[in-house]
Amino acid sequence: MAKSLEYIxxxxxxxxxxxxxxxGIVMGSIIRAVDKMExxxxxxxxxxxxxxxxxxxxxxxxxxxxxxxxxALSFATGIKLANPKFKVxxxxxxxDALAIGxxxxxxxxxxxxxxxxxxxxxxxxxxxxGQYSPTTPLGSFATTAPYGQVEPPFxxxxxxxxxxxxxxxxxxxxxxxxxxxxISGGLQKKGxxxxxxxxxxxxxxxxxxxxxSAVEMMKRQKEETVPVKKAEKMSKEELKGKxxxxxxxxxxxxxxxERYEKLIAKAKEVHQK
Amino acid sequence: MSKARIMSGNxxxxxxxxxxxxxxxxxxxxxxxxxxxxxLSRLLPQVGGKFIQMEDELSSVGAxxxxxxxxxxxMTATSGPGFSLMQENMGLAFMAEVPCVIVDVxxxxxxxxxxxxxxxxxxxxxxWGRHGDQNVIALVPSSVRESFxxxxxxxxxxxxYRMPVVLLLxxxxxxxxxxxxxxxxxxxxVIERKKPPKGQEKYFPYEITEDAIPPMANFxxxxxxxxxxxxxxxxxxxxxDPEKINQVMRRLYQKIEKHKEEIIKVEEKxxxxxxxxxxxxxxxxxxxxxxxxxxxxxxxxxxxxxPIILWPFPYKKVSDLANKVKRIIVPEMNMGQIxxxxxxxxxxxxxxxxxNRIDGELITPSEIMAKIEEVS
Amino acid sequence: MKEKYxxxxxxxxGQGLMLAGLILAEAAGVYDGKNxxxxxxxxxxxxxxxxxxxxxxxxxxxxxxxxxxxxxxLALTQEACDKYYPELKEGGTLIVDSFYVKKLxxxxxxxxxxxxxxAEKEVGRKVVANIVALGVITEFTGVVSREAIKEAVLxxxxxxxxxxxxxxxxxxxxxxxxxx
Numbered sequence: 034m035a036k037s038l039e040y041i042x043x044x045x046x047x048x049x050x051x052x053x054x055x056x057g058i059v060m061g062s063i064i065r066a067v068d069k070m071e072x073x074x075x076x077x078x079x080x081x082x083x084x085x086x087x088x089x090x091x092x093x094x095x096x097x098x099x100x101x102x103x104x105a106l107s108f109a110t111g112i113k114l115a116n117p118k119f120k121v122x123x124x125x126x127x128x129d130a131l132a133i134g135x136x137x138x139x140x141x142x143x144x145x146x147x148x149x150x151x152x153x154x155x156x157x158x159x160x161x162x163g164q165y166s167p168t169t170p171l172g173s174f175a176t177t178a179p180y181g182q183v184e185p186p187f188x189x190x191x192x193x194x195x196x197x198x199x200x201x202x203x204x205x206x207x208x209x210x211x212x213x214x215x216i217s218g219g220l221q222k223k224g225x226x227x228x229x230x231x232x233x234x235x236x237x238x239x240x241x242x243x244x245x246s247a248v249e250m251m252k253r254q255k256e257e258t259v260p261v262k263k264a265e266k267m268s269k270e271e272l273k274g275k276x277x278x279x280x281x282x283x284x285x286x287x288x289x290x291e292r293y294e295k296l297i298a299k300a301k302e303v304h305q306k
Numbered sequence: 307m308s309k310a311r312i313m314s315g316n317x318x319x320x321x322x323x324x325x326x327x328x329x330x331x332x333x334x335x336x337x338x339x340x341x342x343x344x345x346l347s348r349l350l351p352q353v354g355g356k357f358i359q360m361e362d363e364l365s366s367v368g369a370x371x372x373x374x375x376x377x378x379x380x381m382t383a384t385s386g387p388g389f390s391l392m393q394e395n396m397g398l399a400f401m402a403e404v405p406c407v408i409v410d411v412x413x414x415x416x417x418x419x420x421x422x423x424x425x426x427x428x429x430x431x432x433x434w435g436r437h438g439d440q441n442v443i444a445l446v447p448s449s450v451r452e453s454f455x456x457x458x459x460x461x462x463x464x465x466x467y468r469m470p471v472v473l474l475l476x477x478x479x480x481x482x483x484x485x486x487x488x489x490x491x492x493x494x495x496v497i498e499r500k501k502p503p504k505g506q507e508k509y510f511p512y513e514i515t516e517d518a519i520p521p522m523a524n525f526x527x528x529x530x531x532x533x534x535x536x537x538x539x540x541x542x543x544x545x546x547d548p549e550k551i552n553q554v555m556r557r558l559y560q561k562i563e564k565h566k567e568e569i570i571k572v573e574e575k576x577x578x579x580x581x582x583x584x585x586x587x588x589x590x591x592x593x594x595x596x597x598x599x600x601x602x603x604x605x606x607x608x609x610x611x612x613p614i615i616l617w618p619f620p621y622k623k624v625s626d627l628a629n630k631v632k633r634i635i636v637p638e639m640n641m642g643q644i645x646x647x648x649x650x651x652x653x654x655x656x657x658x659x660x661x662n663r664i665d666g667e668l669i670t671p672s673e674i675m676a677k678i679e680e681v682s
Numbered sequence: 683m684k685e686k687y688x689x690x691x692x693x694x695x696g697q698g699l700m701l702a703g704l705i706l707a708e709a710a711g712v713y714d715g716k717n718x719x720x721x722x723x724x725x726x727x728x729x730x731x732x733x734x735x736x737x738x739x740x741x742x743x744x745x746x747x748x749x750x751x752x753x754x755x756l757a758l759t760q761e762a763c764d765k766y767y768p769e770l771k772e773g774g775t776l777i778v779d780s781f782y783v784k785k786l787x788x789x790x791x792x793x794x795x796x797x798x799x800x801a802e803k804e805v806g807r808k809v810v811a812n813i814v815a816l817g818v819i820t821e822f823t824g825v826v827s828r829e830a831i832k833e834a835v836l837x838x839x840x841x842x843x844x845x846x847x848x849x850x851x852x853x854x855x856x857x858x859x860x861x862x
Binding site for chain 2: 045074075076078080090091094095096097098099100101104106107108109110111112113114115116118119136137140293296297299300301303304
Binding site for chain 2: 703704707708711712715716717718719720721722723724744745746747748750
């Protein structure tokens with residue numbers, strides 16, 4: 034804990050997040066991953082979009098950039114390509130990454146650029162007051178779904194897999210040790226790494242859907258998720274209503290900025306001729 | 307002296323950008339600007355620079371702002387429809403004070419409009435296209451050679467004033483090929499961003515300085531500062547303190563207001579004794595100059611005022627002009643956008659009339675001549 | 683030689699008019715040392731559709747960059763001929779490819795030769811019709827020097843095609859001479 038404080042801009046506290054929010058847990062996990070890898074703080078860039086998750090960079094003692102809604106990955110792409118020495122981490126919410134920023138997400142995955150993309154999925158637009166997001170489950174209530182959500186949600190991991198990342202994982206803020214491992218693995222991965230983190234928004238989602246307190250919402254994360262290994266042995270029937278968590282993909286693929294360095298070498302060669 | 311060459315405005319932009327030190331381009335294809343991206347995709351990696359074709363114009367500006375924060379001079383190029391999409395992240399670049407250059411090759415609009423035909427209808431979009439208050443800098447070349455010179459000025463101004471700067475080309479200038487003799491590299495002034503003094507321990511990225519331009523550290527240089535599109539104080543962190551908001555926002559506005567006389571650039575021809583003045587910019591200024599010469603041959607005293615930098619607008623110069631002429635004519639390829647600015651400072655002094663064309667064709671000298679004869 | 687020349691090369695997309703305009707501009711500007719501006723207009727199609735390339739060559743500075751009344755009009759399609767002939771300057775030269783332009787306007791100063799079929803027959807490739815046309819224009823009007831157009835052609839055409847293009851230019855020179 035004391036070690037983690039070195040990475041936090043304590044003078045910016047108290048933070049904006051509600052009591053019971055899971056975003057702080059994700060932040061702790063990211064910090065432990067950076068610390069474990071012993072990366073110089075000056076070489077870390079944390080980029081976010083808009084929403085509750087967008088505020089995380091403000092509290093972290095890195096080079097930090099709080100951008101426009103959904104665009105974190107486009108700024109991150111510019112930073113990483115301009116100077117590949119940076120360890121670039123983007124933090125996005127479900128609305129941020131999958132609705133307004135969905136296009137940037139699939140293209141960053143397609144390029145396989147070395148960025149760790151954390152998607153904190155709390156099923157709802159929290160900061161704007163509980164409107165439905167692309168992950169809001171069918172039938173759930175939101176301020177813009179007063180009769181229950183009629184749009185089916187995205188399966189985030191399938192979307193990323195189809196686009197082409199190097200590393201895909203899903204954790205929850207309840208399973209904190211596992212989350213540490215997943216985020217740390219993503220940070221160490223050379224290539225585009227996505228970690229979806231199931232989190233709770235007791236204020237805007239839990240309350241409207243009668244899910245009880247943050248503690249009760251976290252209990253659901255324990256009860257309603259199953260590790261990927263276990264899920265492999267379960268039948269379709271048994272998996273109904275369950276969310277599978279763990280590491281889904283960990284592949285070696287050519288990374289974008291490395292490929293671009295090769296392109297530069299080739300262009301220089303052509304130019305000299 | 308370099309050799310005479312035939313090149314287009316778009317090619318001149320590329321050459322100038324490279325000389326000015328641009329080493330990052332993020333863009334999305336769109337007519338009539340695509341040649342800029344195409345040529346840069348070939349030339350940038352040859353000098354160790356980076357080119358990336360992004361998924362849209364929103365991310366194009368995101369990428370160049372990111373690259374600029376990482377310390378690399380960056381630009382993009384687009385046309386009206388793409389420029390509309392770029393407004394969002396341009397707003398962030400203004401707010402966060404990140405140097406970058408956006409080239410907008412104007413074509414007919416609204417919407418998809420006339421992809422291959424000329425227009426000057428983005429002159430107000432560049433000024434007011436984003437929400438919120440901000441002062442802008444936009445340059446309008448009238449020739450291929452000037453496209454080269456002004457893209458360098460754009461990069462320099464962006465670095466000097468820590469902000470996005472727009473080069474407003476029009477389709478005629480961008481595609482027109484002209485004979486040019488470019489200056490040698492050592493004749494060209496290249497400006498780098500002002501950095502915090504070495505060894506400075508505390509760094510305020512949005513410090514209220516005398517010149518209203520805070521020094522800019524790049525990411526990775528050890529300051530680990532915060533950049534946000536939210537209204538922030540001098541530390542860069544969001545604030546909701548009205549006093550601080552007022553202070554920082556006024557400083558942001560003052561950045562240009564304070565230096566506008568140094569920035570404003572206008573060319574005048576035959577205005578000393580002119581009774582009729584034409585105020586024209588971009589490709590139309592060429593037609594206007596042609597008409598001025600023809601009118602002079604006929605004994606009509608006509609002069610031309612041509613803004614080279616359109617924003618900040620040369621209100622003072624136009625006001626002075628309005629004091630001495632009997633009539634001002636503003637030809638432009640839109641329904642009358644810049645004429646409103648001319649009228650603002652000519653009101654009660656002199657009648658201002660437009661010559662407008664919105665059919666995708668360049669205004670001809672004879673159309674301007676007809677107006678001159680009508681009012682003389 | 684006049685102080686200012688306006689040329690319009692017109693036809694369809696894919697006939698090489700953009701390249702021809704650029705070569706002409708380079709011949710006049712870089713090799714003959716004149717002032718020159720070249721503009722073009724084209725439709726959304728990469729091939730087919732109307733296409734037009736304009737060149738203004740002048741001893742003095744060039745303000746308005748477009749062509750109003752061409753001194754020289756090259757028309758490689760009937761459509762282009764019909765559309766632009768009325769704008770031809772009085773006493774100006776009309777050059778048409780009689781392979782495509784069958785209906786000629788009632789005008790005296792016209793060079794009507796089957797440029798495209800000659801290109802195919804004598805040089806072996808239809809695609810060099812634009813270069814043959816440049817030869818005709820150069821020789822018939824003297825708007826650029828023969829040396830300048832040759833240098834400009836050779837510096838712009840793809841490597842390995844120099845011989846073929848040089849031949850196309852020579853064929854054009856000959857037609858120009860014979861048409862005078």
